[in-house]
Amino acid sequence: MTVFGCRSCDATLTVPVSRVALPVHADQKYGNRPGSLAPALEPGTFAVNPLPSGPPWRRWAELEPGEAEALGWYAPRIRISAGPVGQVLLAPGDVRGAVIDPALVSDSACCGIDGGEPNMVCATCGTPVAIRIDDCGLRQAVWLAPLTTHVIGDDLGPHPVLDWADLIDHRPGIPPSEPGGGWHPMWAAAAGAALAHLLATSGGEPIVIPDHQVADVFRPTLDRLAGPGRTGPERTLVLAGPGLPDADGDLALIPQHPQTGELWPVAPPVRPVPLAWDAWRHLAFHRAPKPVGRSVPIPPEAPLALLPGPRFEPDGQIFLSVLARLPEVGQPWLRAIYDRGRPYSYTFHVF
Incomplete structure (x- = not known):
């Protein structure tokens, strides 16, 4: 297990936790809905x-050449x-011994708490130790500050690899759709x-x-970004990974281990x-069931329904x-x- 504590007073700040890979959706902003x-x-x-x-x-x-x-x-x-470097991401419920300091809460948030600097302090000594985020459209998170926190216990955690x-x-x-029928934010992040x-x-x-299912996810956006008329030899994208045959294409959509x-x-x-495990696993092994009661068989090459609609939009940011x-x-x-997305201005559009 790993336990984090305050660097100033060694007070415990977390429950025992196991390390996993930083997910691609760690700092995702998705939509502008309440909550x-x-x-x-x-x-x-x-x-x-x-x-x-x-x-x-x-x-x-302001950057120097090469910086x-x-x-x-x-x-x-x-x-x-x-x-x-070394900022630590935690689920908010795993934090202990740290409290939000209203004096440190940024006023730039909309419906909750956001900030680029610590807004939580050690309950024992008052040292700023973490950033709490729960603003609308953002991932709930606690980010421990690397300069004021450190590991105080390190052993096998509760989640074996x-x-x-x-x-x-x-x-x-x-699955790509949420219970309410909309797109799952993780899929947008993973596909982006x-x-x-x-x-x-x-x-x-x-x-x-x-x-067909991989094409449903990537083909529309690829066509909009790169456009028709591209020249050169065609490159085939195939799924590859555990439980699948060896890749027989030029490009292989492979999983990233979610823990390591x-x-x-x-x-x-x-x-x-690379593709996030939770999306890759679904693409690789999930196939929509065939309709019951059909008198005409569905040919193997027929596209199978995977995506909920409307048109899938990967996370542009x-x-x-x-x-x-x-x-x-x-x-x-x-x-x-890249430049079409205006990533160095305060407006944003890419897809």
Whole structure:
């Protein structure tokens, strides 16, 4: 188990938690409906952000040559963090011994609490230790500040690491639609991140997607972004991973292990395209049941219903953020797609 505490007084700040990979939807903003989104992590787990976070913030125009690349950015943003790495994400219910300080709560939020700096303090000594987020359209979260918190106990946690076979049995994935019929925010985030990797890996060449369900997720947006008339050899995108045959395409949509962050290996020259486990698992093994009572059989090549509608929209902000961290975004054709999203202004549109 891992337990975090206050760096100033060593007071305990969390229940025992197990480390998992930082999910792509960790800081997702989805829509503008009342109420916050579900926490990014399940109870009893934590994830570490390996990238800089929080102040000081640097405006893009003020950066020295090479400074953005050193911080992991390859395309312009409004501003980027040059703060410390190692911010820890927790489900809010796993926090103990820390309280919200009204004097530290930002007034920039809408319906709840948001902020780029700590708004929770250690209940024992008053040191600012965490950021609590529960504003509308944002993931409920607590982010521990890396400079004022540290690990005070580290051992096997409550969630043992599963191998790939156990993941298939015990983590069946998440359906693309919510109970109310709308799109699940996790799917929008997962598809946005995978789409950035897919474009970067494709080299701008046409992409063929034989699997109807995978095509339902990616084909419409690919066509809108890259447009028709692309030249060059066609590259085939196939599903690959545990429980599936070896990849027989040029590009392989592979799962990322939700606990370790490990990517399913594929042999060159196949090029991997990572996708969050919960979306990959559903695409790889879920098939809609055939209608009952049909006198005419459905041919195997007929498309099967996967998506709830209306038209699926990957998360554009996550797409741009992931794309900006890939060196391939420097290719002129891909930079043009990135620039259409206006990621370095206060307006936003990409799809």
